[in-house]
Amino acid sequence: MVSRLPINVPPASDEIAVSYLARLATLHDMPFDELWAQVSRPRSKGSPTRRLDGDLLATVADQSRAQLARTVVELRDPEPDWLAFRHEPQRGCRRCTARHPGGPVLQLLPHHRWVCTRHRAWIGPPDQEDHRQPDLHTLPEIVTAQHRHLRLIRRLGFAATFDAVLTGFLICAHRWNFADLAFPGDAWIEWRRRAELLIPPGTESDTFSTSRLFACTYPEAVALAELIGSLPWRRLVAAGPDGQRAFAIEIGRRLGVQDYRPAVIKDAVAHWMEQDCWRPPSPPNTDYRSLRTFGGPTFRKPSQDSDTKRRESALWFSRHRRGGDAILRHRTLNPVVVRDWSHKTEVFNVAVERTAHTYVDPRRHRTVKDLTALATTDWVRPDPISSTWLNTATEPLDWQRRTGPRPSTGGQPSPRK
Numbered sequence: 001m002v003s004r005l006p007i008n009v010p011p012a013s014d015e016i017a018v019s020y021l022a023r024l025a026t027l028h029d030m031p032f033d034e035l036w037a038q039v040s041r042p043r044s045k046g047s048p049t050r051r052l053d054g055d056l057l058a059t060v061a062d063q064s065r066a067q068l069a070r071t072v073v074e075l076r077d078p079e080p081d082w083l084a085f086r087h088e089p090q091r092g093c094r095r096c097t098a099r100h101p102g103g104p105v106l107q108l109l110p111h112h113r114w115v116c117t118r119h120r121a122w123i124g125p126p127d128q129e130d131h132r133q134p135d136l137h138t139l140p141e142i143v144t145a146q147h148r149h150l151r152l153i154r155r156l157g158f159a160a161t162f163d164a165v166l167t168g169f170l171i172c173a174h175r176w177n178f179a180d181l182a183f184p185g186d187a188w189i190e191w192r193r194r195a196e197l198l199i200p201p202g203t204e205s206d207t208f209s210t211s212r213l214f215a216c217t218y219p220e221a222v223a224l225a226e227l228i229g230s231l232p233w234r235r236l237v238a239a240g241p242d243g244q245r246a247f248a249i250e251i252g253r254r255l256g257v258q259d260y261r262p263a264v265i266k267d268a269v270a271h272w273m274e275q276d277c278w279r280p281p282s283p284p285n286t287d288y289r290s291l292r293t294f295g296g297p298t299f300r301k302p303s304q305d306s307d308t309k310r311r312e313s314a315l316w317f318s319r320h321r322r323g324g325d326a327i328l329r330h331r332t333l334n335p336v337v338v339r340d341w342s343h344k345t346e347v348f349n350v351a352v353e354r355t356a357h358t359y360v361d362p363r364r365h366r367t368v369k370d371l372t373a374l375a376t377t378d379w380v381r382p383d384p385i386s387s388t389w390l391n392t393a394t395e396p397l398d399w400q401r402r403t404g405p406r407p408s409t410g411g412q413p414s415p416r417k
């Protein structure tokens with residue numbers, strides 16, 4: 001027997017069920033478990049595992065079933081393209097959800113949602129849940145990047161855009177680490193400028209978050225994604241040196257680097273041209289629907305040591321003001337750091353380093369001097385690469401679904417100290 005709750009509160013859009021139930025329980029001053037028992041049923045007859053029941057929730061919360069199907073993630077009907085959504089819930093725009101009482105609203109947002117364009121607020125990837133969201137009124141290019149990102153979705157589809165934007169971040173992050181000399185117009189100068197606004201020097205222990213570093217590089221990540229996600233550009237790079245040169249010129253233009261030429265080592269663009277451009281976009285590692293917690297009374301929370309990691313990364317950042325490391329080690333980039341065809345490694349940090357290197361024959365290049373020279377040696381692939389996938393693919397691309405388990409991603413990412 002279930003009874004209708006007296007206070008009628010609708011769910012927020014894209015809200016996960018546990019968040020909605022927690023708010024309802026708070027507003028009615030009742031234990032969460034008591035409410036959960038009223039809106040769930042055993043998964044199968046006699047099963048101790050209970051799952052959310054949309055009809056019971058509609059009755060108890062006094063909401064129409066159609067309203068719940070539009071808003072509550074677990075009850076979405078028709079079901080969304082789950083791979084287009086992150087697998088971790090997060091706080092969306094605080095101002096958009098401010099009118100929903102009873103506690104924080106946790107939402108499941110799509111991979112392409114980084115900014116609330118209406119309130120000009122940075123949302124970013126799932127990160128520090130209780131962190132303040134930066135205002136972007138003084139950084140309009142970050143808001144513009146969100147609009148460009150949405151246009152990319154319409155042109156290339158979810159799969160190509162997901163891979164391309166993360167690869168764009170990966171390239172920016174490596175460049176933020178490696179570049180020592182910046183020239184006027186170099187994006188590197190922009191990243192430092194934005195970081196001074198978002199994480200002012202001297203305030204790192206309070207204001208630092210990896211999410212804010214993503215904000216610093218977001219405009220260039222999207223600008224690079226417009227090339228990386230495009231099949232015609234991928235085909236040009238795979239075709240031979242002329243295409244590679246044209247691509248490098250365009251990449252250089254978008255990063256503000258004059259006469260940019262990809263190098264054999266310490267260059268993530270060269271790595272992508274060698275290893276990835278002729279292979280299908282990498283999909284997310286998992287999705288929210290596939291998690292065992294789906295429809296249950298709990299959800300996967302960010303790892304408990306995340307604030308410790310944040311403080312360690314803040315300390316590193318305060319010394320060097322380079323954001324690449326923290327971005328590369330954030331779980332958001334994992335799908336493009338360890339791809340299905342990546343060289344297997346036991347250690348995640350080695351996998352990160354490999355994403356900026358091309359193949360070097362260890363028998364020919366043994367000494368430190370050799371390796372130093374490679375950092376200024378142009379990378380070129382003289383012959384076209386043959387790829388059935390690249391020859392036959394059409395836009396918009398569909399997700400590349402795995403038939404087997406995802407390869408091991410190596411040891412846990414660890415911040416540099």
Ligand SMILES: [Zn+2]
Nearest residue numbers: 093096116119
């Ligand atoms: Zn908003």
